[in-house]
Amino acid sequence: MIRIPASSNNKMLLSAATAASLLLPGVQAWGAMGHETVAYVATDFVAAGTCTYFQNLMADASANYLASVASWADPYGHTEAGKFSSGFHYIDAQDSPPSSCGVDFARDCGEGGCIVSAISNYTNRLLDADLDSSERQMAAKFVIHFLGDIGQPLHNENLEKGGNGIPVDYSGEETNLHHVWDSEIPESVSGGSSLTSARSWAANLTMAIKSGIYESQAAGWVSDLSLADAQNITLGWATESNAYVCSTVLEGGVSAVEDQDLGGDYTTRGQPVVSLQIAKQGYRLAKWLDAIASAV
Structure with a gap:
């Protein structure tokens, strides 16, 4: 397992999708609203003791104690202090959608780490009683964020920089395929991009x-959850998300979406997948945090 410090000046090998994210600072997995929705779903399902533990750790007694930090890791990755973490939001599956999808840890994670190794690492840091509260707080923020990220299909795909390199239109505006799955489709379901939209969508989910x-x-969704086997569990979740690249995201191949307006039927087909993945990762996050709180 790759042990990654809470901060580092070491140069990391960046994945193709990560390199694209550095060039496109406006891109955030699920967008802030999507991450907040994952967090609010988790808030609805955590045990009372888990709520107390993480409210104390985050020094936030409000109902927003998870949602308020859910998208923190995106802007942090664009800072000098946080650039070491920019490769942890993805695993770049070297597959061949739409004919073949699949994730292989040894092939796809890379020497600098990936979302699968990062979730395992920061979970272990949360469980490490020798770390001070500020380090465990940072670990918590990473775990909250990455458990959301791993549900976005294109965060588990290498093709065209995780879809960042596929130009598309959305309701007449130029964007890229990755951004459509991060923001436009989720917002088409929730009805907006605000915290209020996130709360309302989370309540429905x-x-x-x-x-x-x-x-x-x-x-x-959580039948095999085990912190002791975090890498394999989350690799399974990555594989599950990646399968939607073949079945939905790129069902007709790159040519079917490139330079096309995806604001109509394509969005309608994508909405059930996005809703399922947000709900699933919110519920998984709750049970993951429960397991952490029970073990510390």
Whole structure:
């Protein structure tokens, strides 16, 4: 397992998708609203003791204690102090969508680390009683963010820099495929990009998990959850997300989306995937934090 410090001046090998993110500072996985929604779903499902533990750790007794830090890792990665972490938001699957999708840790993670190794590493740091609270707080912010990131299909794909290199239109505006999945499709479901939109969408997803369309699925999302096997568990989640690159994101290949306006039928097909992935990762985040709080 790669042990990555809370901060470092060491040069890291950047993945193709990460390099693109550095050139496109406006790109954030799921966008801030999507990350906040993941966090609010998690807030609805964590145990009472978990809530208390993380509110104390984050020095935030409000209901926003997870959502307020959920997108922190994106701007942090663009700072001098945080640039070491810019490669941790992705794993670059060297597959061949739409004919073949799949993630292989040895092939795809890279020497500088990736989202799978980062979740494992920062989970271990959260469990390390020898670290001071500021280091464990930083680890918590990374874990909260990366468990959201791993649900975005194009954060588990190398092709065209994780879709950043595929120009598309959205309702007449020029953008790229990665950004459409980060922001435009999620916002088309939630109705906006604000914190209020995130809260409202999270409430709907929570209801769907408790008594709606996801009720029968939720237990299966966390059936194999184990902090002791964090790398393999999260690799499975990455593989699961990556499969949507073949089935939905690039179902018709690059030529089917490149320079096309994706604001119509394409968005309609993508909305159920985005909603499922946000709900799933919010629920998983809750149970992951529960496991951490129970172990410390």
